[in-house]
Amino acid sequence: MEYIRELGSEFHEMPAECGGGIKLPRPGTLVFSGRTAIEAVLKKLPAARSVLLPSYCCDSMIVPFRKAAIETRFYDVGWNEGFEIKAEGTADILLWCNYFGFKNEIPAFDGVIIEDITHSFLSEQQYHEKSDYLVASIRKWEPLNCGGYCSVEAGRQLPPKEYIDLKTAAMKLKARYLSSHDAEEKQKYLQMFKESNHWLGEHYSGLSIDPASRAFLDHVDVQAQRRKRRQNAEALYRGLKDKVRFVFQEEEMDCPLFVPVLLPNRDEVRQKLISNQIYCPVHWPRPEGCNSNLYDRELSLICDQRYNEEDMEYQIRVLLASI
Numbered sequence: 001m002e003y004i005r006e007l008g009s010e011f012h013e014m015p016a017e018c019g020g021g022i023k024l025p026r027p028g029t030l031v032f033s034g035r036t037a038i039e040a041v042l043k044k045l046p047a048a049r050s051v052l053l054p055s056y057c058c059d060s061m062i063v064p065f066r067k068a069a070i071e072t073r074f075y076d077v078g079w080n081e082g083f084e085i086k087a088e089g090t091a092d093i094l095l096w097c098n099y100f101g102f103k104n105e106i107p108a109f110d111g112v113i114i115e116d117i118t119h120s121f122l123s124e125q126q127y128h129e130k131s132d133y134l135v136a137s138i139r140k141w142e143p144l145n146c147g148g149y150c151s152v153e154a155g156r157q158l159p160p161k162e163y164i165d166l167k168t169a170a171m172k173l174k175a176r177y178l179s180s181h182d183a184e185e186k187q188k189y190l191q192m193f194k195e196s197n198h199w200l201g202e203h204y205s206g207l208s209i210d211p212a213s214r215a216f217l218d219h220v221d222v223q224a225q226r227r228k229r230r231q232n233a234e235a236l237y238r239g240l241k242d243k244v245r246f247v248f249q250e251e252e253m254d255c256p257l258f259v260p261v262l263l264p265n266r267d268e269v270r271q272k273l274i275s276n277q278i279y280c281p282v283h284w285p286r287p288e289g290c291n292s293n294l295y296d297r298e299l300s301l302i303c304d305q306r307y308n309e310e311d312m313e314y315q316i317r318v319l320l321a322s323i
Contacts, residue, residue, distance in 0.1 A: 008279035011143035012174035019221025028151035032207035034137030037150035056292035123254035155206035232303035239316035258300035272322035
């Protein structure tokens with residue numbers, strides 16, 4: 001059957017790869033989600049009373065600190081003729097993120113540094129040596145039921161079968177839709193993803209990764225994925241050079257999660273892309289208390305291992321027709 005040219009959104013079911021698997025950057029635990037990972041690290045820091053968080057982040061990075069009754073303060077992350085991080089202020093903990101798999105410098109800080117390596121998990125340089133603890137959400141990279149990482153020992157309780165069955169069924173149904181063109185199937189899997197993501201956000205405490213997701217990670221071909229992502233990103237830089245403003249320079253790229261660009265009419269452009277079945281996320285919905293100038297302008301272009309240069313050319317063509 002004809003393949004539907006649809007880019008982005010949730011991963012569909014994909015066959016297991018034949019690589020050597022993902023190597024953890026430091027000894028630790030594969031857990032249910034990024035929130036689970038942050039929560040596990042905070043249990044090692046019972047005396048912590050305050051944290052400096054980036055003003056450009058996801059609400060899921062903030063929630064575990066608030067649940068632990070840790071005072072949250074924000075340092076400036078934004079764009080001003082270039083990507084800028086200004087970690088000023090004092091606190092017990094600093095949370096730092098190496099954004100989008102592009103190289104940026106860790107701030108100087110006199111305290112405990114937790115590095116969120118979600119965006120650099122497949123990078124050659126996964127983390128900074130100055131960091132005391134590492135956390136990550138892994139399911140952004142792969143077709144997993146769930147997945148997080150923390151550099152400490154954490155709970156071993158498996159996620160409930162009902163959640164795993166729902167997420168697995170959603171990925172299977174999306175895979176079928178990509179060849180069936182059945183609009184009813186699409187509505188079904190979208191609802192299933194919505195339900196599974198809501199459950200994940202509410203019930204993450206103390207859970208481990210599930211066996212199927214762990215097995216998939218054990219056979220990931222990291223080099224092939226890194227190569228494919230870089231090739232796709234390079235195609236985007238070539239095709240959009242001097243036509244859009246990139247958040248990072250191409251030479252700063254390690255292994256891109258997405259290729260972030262800045263658009264003055266971001267929401268309008270995003271809707272035009274969606275109408276052409278290109279689902280570029282934004283990072284992120286603005287959390288309470290965060291004032292980065294990136295929230296309203298950033299668009300994350302798709303470059304992952306599901307796609308090839310022809311797909312990138314399609315994304316470029318539609319984007320340029322939409323701006």
